[in-house]
Amino acid sequence: MPDAFHDSSARDPPPSCHPGTRRNLIDTITSWGLGTSQHTEPMLWMYGPAGVGKSAVAQTCSERLAEGDKLGAALFLSRSVGLNQRDDPCRLFPSLAYQIATKSKPFGDILDNCIQDDPTLVTKSIREQFQELLVKPLSQLEADAAGVVEGLVVIIDGLDECGKGPGTHCDIIEIVAASIRNRTTPFRWVFFSRPETHIVGSFTTDDLCSLTYQLEIRVSRxxxxxxxxxxxxxxxxxxxxxxxxxxxxxxxxxxxxxxxxxxxxxxxxxxxxxxxxxxxxxxxxxxxxxxxxxxxxxxxxxxxxxxxLDLFYTLIMRCVPPGIIPRIQAILLLTSFTAFGDTQNARTGRPLLGLQT
Structure with missing residues (x-):
C-alpha cells in the first residue's frame, strides 16, 4: 500500500499537527518511541473519536521518529471514497515488511530471497504473511544486523479502517501481541484507532493490558x-x-x-x-x-x-451495521420531520410513514 506510507505523494500534504499544537501528546509518544519515557510497554494504543486529530498526531510522530532514525514503518489506513488499496488487510504486513527492508539491507536481502522462492507468500493469510515476511526473516539476521532493527517503531494509523471488519482488527492486534509475548519481533508497535467496542475489548484483556501503554485523545475544549x-x-x-x-x-x-x-x-x-x-x-x-x-x-x-464534512459523515454512516440501517433511517427521518415541527401529513393529519412521536 504505497499510497498509505507516511511520506507518500498520494497523501501530500498529509494531515499533521500545526507547529506549537498537541505538544504534550507528540512529546509523550515520541519519547516512548525513542525509549526515553518512563513507560516501557512494547505496544502503544492511542484512541479517540473521529475528528479529534489522531491521524495528524500519528503523522507528526512518524516524522519526528523518522528524523531520529527510529521509524521502522508507518501505514495510514483509510477506506474513504476515492482512496485505493489503503484498507486492504492482505497488504498490511507486506507493506510493513517492505518499509523495514528499506531500513535494513540484510533484512531486505533475506526477504527478497523468501519471496523469490515462494512468490505466493504475499497472497497468504495475514497470520502466515506475518510469520513468513517478518518473523522468519528477522530470525535469520546476524547479531549486528538485528541490532539495527531493534526498537524500531511501527505505526498503524486507522486500525478501525482496515477493510474486513471487527474480526480482522482483532486478529491484527492478537498477531502483533503474540509476537511481543514470544519475542519474535523486536519492534515497538503503535496503533491509532477509534474506540470501537471490539478494539477496546482486545486491548483491555488482562494479557494485553500489561503490554500496552494506552492514551486517550478526547473531544475537549x-x-x-x-x-x-x-x-x-x-x-x-x-x-x-x-x-x-x-x-x-x-x-x-x-x-x-x-x-x-x-x-x-x-x-x-x-x-x-x-x-x-x-x-x-x-x-x-x-x-x-x-x-x-x-x-x-x-x-x-x-x-x-x-x-x-459530508464525506466525513458519509464514512461514519457507512460504518452502521447493515442489520440496523432501517432503524437508523427511521430515526433520522423522524428527527428531520420533528425539526420542522411536522410529523403529520398536513392534509390527512395522519403520521407520516407510520412514524409516531
Whole structure:
C-alpha cells in the first residue's frame, strides 16, 4: 500500500499537527518511541473519536521518529471514497515488511530471497504473511544486523479502517501481541484507532493490558488554545495570499470559529480549506458564511461552507451495521420531520410513514 506510507505523494500534504499544537501528546509518544519515557510497554494504543486529530498526531510522530532514525514503518489506513488499496488487510504486513527492508539491507536481502522462492507468500493469510515476511526473516539476521532493527517503531494509523471488519482488527492486534509475548519481533508497535467496542475489548484483556501503554485523545475544549493558534495562522496566510486588509478578520471572529469547532480539529481544518478555497465566493464571503452558522443564519449563498464534512459523515454512516440501517433511517427521518415541527401529513393529519412521536 504505497499510497498509505507516511511520506507518500498520494497523501501530500498529509494531515499533521500545526507547529506549537498537541505538544504534550507528540512529546509523550515520541519519547516512548525513542525509549526515553518512563513507560516501557512494547505496544502503544492511542484512541479517540473521529475528528479529534489522531491521524495528524500519528503523522507528526512518524516524522519526528523518522528524523531520529527510529521509524521502522508507518501505514495510514483509510477506506474513504476515492482512496485505493489503503484498507486492504492482505497488504498490511507486506507493506510493513517492505518499509523495514528499506531500513535494513540484510533484512531486505533475506526477504527478497523468501519471496523469490515462494512468490505466493504475499497472497497468504495475514497470520502466515506475518510469520513468513517478518518473523522468519528477522530470525535469520546476524547479531549486528538485528541490532539495527531493534526498537524500531511501527505505526498503524486507522486500525478501525482496515477493510474486513471487527474480526480482522482483532486478529491484527492478537498477531502483533503474540509476537511481543514470544519475542519474535523486536519492534515497538503503535496503533491509532477509534474506540470501537471490539478494539477496546482486545486491548483491555488482562494479557494485553500489561503490554500496552494506552492514551486517550478526547473531544475537549481544553484544546481551544491550539485551535485558536491553528485558525489564526491559517487565516493570516489566506489574508496574505489574497492581499486582504487587517480589518477582514477580528479577534471576535476567531473566537466564534473556535466556538463552532467545539474541540474538533477536523471542523477547524475544514473551515480553513473552505475559506481559502479557490473559485468559490472569495475568502471574505466564505468567512462570513461560516460565521453566520453561529447565529443559525446560513445566509443565502448556495455553497455550504462545511460541504467537505459530508464525506466525513458519509464514512461514519457507512460504518452502521447493515442489520440496523432501517432503524437508523427511521430515526433520522423522524428527527428531520420533528425539526420542522411536522410529523403529520398536513392534509390527512395522519403520521407520516407510520412514524409516531
Amino acid at each position: 481544553d484544546i481551544d488554545y491550539d485551535i485558536t493558534l491553528y485558525l489564526t495562522d491559517g487565516l493570516r496566510k489566506i489574508q496574505q495570499r489574497n492581499g486582504l486588509s487587517d480589518s477582514w478578520l477580528s479577534e471576535r471572529d476567531i473566537g466564534v470559529l473556535v466556538s463552532l469547532s467545539g474541540g474538533l480539529f477536523i471542523y477547524a481544518a475544514t473551515v480553513i480549506r473552505f475559506v481559502g478555497g479557490r473559485e468559490l465566493l472569495g475568502p471574505m464571503d466564505q468567512l462570513r458564511a461560516v460565521l453566520a452558522l453561529a447565529s443559525g443564519n446560513k445566509g443565502t449563498d448556495s455553497v455550504h461552507p462545511l460541504s467537505e
